[in-house]
Amino acid sequence: MQKTRFSAVLATFILCMVVWILITWSFSVQELVAGVLVSLATALFSSRFFAHGDSWRFFNPAKIFSLIGYSFTFFKELVKANVDMAKRVYGGCKAVNPGIVRVPTEMKSDYGLALLSDSITLTPGTITMDVAEEDGKNCLYVHWIDVTAESGEAAGEAIKGELEKGTRRVFD
Amino acid sequence: MIELLIGAIFFALMAFSLVYRVAKGPSAADRMVAGDACDNLLCCAMILFSMYSGRGIYLNIALVGAFLGIIDTMLVGRYLEGSL
Amino acid sequence: MIAIRLLIDVLIVVGAYFALAGTLGILKMPDVLCRMQASTCIPTLGVLCVAIGGILYAACFLHSADNAIKIAVIGLMILFTNPIGSHVLAKGAYKADRKGKNSLKLNPDDYGRDINE
Numbered sequence: 484m485q486k487t488r489f490s491a492v493l494a495t496f497i498l499c500m501v502v503w504i505l506i507t508w509s510f511s512v513q514e515l516v517a518g519v520l521v522s523l524a525t526a527l528f529s530s531r532f533f534a535h536g537d538s539w540r541f542f543n544p545a546k547i548f549s550l551i552g553y554s555f556t557f558f559k560e561l562v563k564a565n566v567d568m569a570k571r572v573y574g575g576c577k578a579v580n581p582g583i584v585r586v587p588t589e590m591k592s593d594y595g596l597a598l599l600s601d602s603i604t605l606t607p608g609t610i611t612m613d614v615a616e617e618d619g620k621n622c623l624y625v626h627w628i629d630v631t632a633e634s635g636e637a638a639g640e641a642i643k644g645e646l647e648k649g650t651r652r653v654f655d
Numbered sequence: 656m657i658e659l660l661i662g663a664i665f666f667a668l669m670a671f672s673l674v675y676r677v678a679k680g681p682s683a684a685d686r687m688v689a690g691d692a693c694d695n696l697l698c699c700a701m702i703l704f705s706m707y708s709g710r711g712i713y714l715n716i717a718l719v720g721a722f723l724g725i726i727d728t729m730l731v732g733r734y735l736e737g738s739l
Numbered sequence: 740m741i742a743i744r745l746l747i748d749v750l751i752v753v754g755a756y757f758a759l760a761g762t763l764g765i766l767k768m769p770d771v772l773c774r775m776q777a778s779t780c781i782p783t784l785g786v787l788c789v790a791i792g793g794i795l796y797a798a799c800f801l802h803s804a805d806n807a808i809k810i811a812v813i814g815l816m817i818l819f820t821n822p823i824g825s826h827v828l829a830k831g832a833y834k835a836d837r838k839g840k841n842s843l844k845l846n847p848d849d850y851g852r853d854i855n856e
Contacts (some may be wrong), residue, residue: 502812505808505812506718506809506812508804508805508808508809509805561783562784565757565760565780565783565784568760568764568776568779568780569756569757569760569780571764571777572760572761572763572764572767572768572777572780573760573763575767576763576764576767576768576769576773579768579769581770581772581773581843581845582845583845600822600826601822601823601826604779604822604825604826605779605783605818605821605822606779606783607776607779607780607783608776608779609776610772610775610776610779610825610826610829611826612829612830612833613830626772626776626829628773628776656744656747656796656800658748658751659751659796662751662754662755662789665755666755666758666789669758669759669762672762672766673762673765673766675766676765676766676774682771682832682835683835684771684775684828684831684832684835685771685774687828688765688771688774688778688828689765689778691778691821691824691828692762692765692778692781695781695782695785695786695817695821696758696762696781696785698786698813698817699754699758699785699786699789702789702790702793702810702813703789703793705793705806706793706796706797706801706806711803711805711806714806714809714810714813715809717813718809718812718813718816721813721817721820722816724817724820724824725820725821725823725824728824728825728827729823729824729827729828731828731831732824732827732828732829732830732831732832733827733831734831735828735831735832735834735835736827736831736834736835737834
């Protein structure tokens with residue numbers, strides 16, 4: 484359990500306030516005061532789980548631009564996987580060969596691992612089930628609907644080839 | 656635009672057909688998957704119907720559904736995992 | 740204006756196509772994890788296309804900014820929170836199945852380390 488730091492509370496508070504303003508979209512004084520109170524309570528309770536390390540990482544413009552660039556790569560992979568899954572379903576759900584593969588990855592930081600495994604889960608056809616550290620490397624256990632590769636490295640190239648390159652550009 | 660209403664009815668019918676899986680599904684995880692998909696489809700139907708009728712009040716319902724849909728899924732998942 | 744109407748129609752039809760794929764996958768796939776894979780089609784392209792269509796309609800025909808922003812928040816919220824619930828539910832389903840009936844058919848099965856201990 485981390486200690487609650489002031490910079491982490493401030494960063495979480497700004498993020499919560501932006502989300503509050505986007506949801507309500509009214510600038511009367513009463514709503515803004517209610518938003519400040521709710522955001523402050525949320526930030527005090529949850530900042531130690533939310534912001535590890537450098538708290539101002541998300542307000543760095545270079546990171547934001549690389550994140551936007553990564554979203555285009557991710558959208559391309561998403562459309563490809565969606566079309567593949569739609570073909571499988573409309574073809575009668577017979578072409579499935581499910582299995583769980585162990586995929587080694589090069590990512591080190593917590594945020595990078597979270598972004599990579601969330602991207603893998605969000606593409607239809609693959610679900611990340613666990614992240615474990617084995618012999619100094621981080622490994623993802625991925626449920627894959629059509630296992631065609633023989634080894635873990637080949638499976639990793641097929642599952643997360645483009646995604647990992649984009650993720651490493653954003654974090655570490 | 657009538658096609659917004661047709662789209663909303665189509666999404667609501669798909670959500671209704673998932674009740675079969677919620678009622679039958681062999682395990683608890685099956686029911687939960689179908690319920691989660693039902694929630695997302697009803698959010699879509701709510702967006703389309705709110706655009707058809709031109710009233711923003713349906714969007715608030717869809718917003719609450721989208722925010723709370725995650726919590727029951729995580730609760731059932733944690734319970735099945737045995738760490739709750 | 741007519742071009743934007745056609746674009747909104749195309750987006751709704753594409754969203755309905757992928758959402759129907761997810762629904763049929765949930766109804767017809769053989770086991771739990773495959774059903775979960777098919778259901779991922781719904782919150783990605785289904786919700787995303789419908790949300791973009793709704794944003795275009797609210798911005799171009801209703802001229803209301805708050806409705807458009809609210810639809811964008813709904814779409815992004817579903818897109819960001821769905822993988823977390825999906826991951827937790829997949830892990831729970833696997834563990835519950837391995838403790839009980841053991842009915843999942845999986846090929847290269849080397850994810851048993853924290854269950855058989």
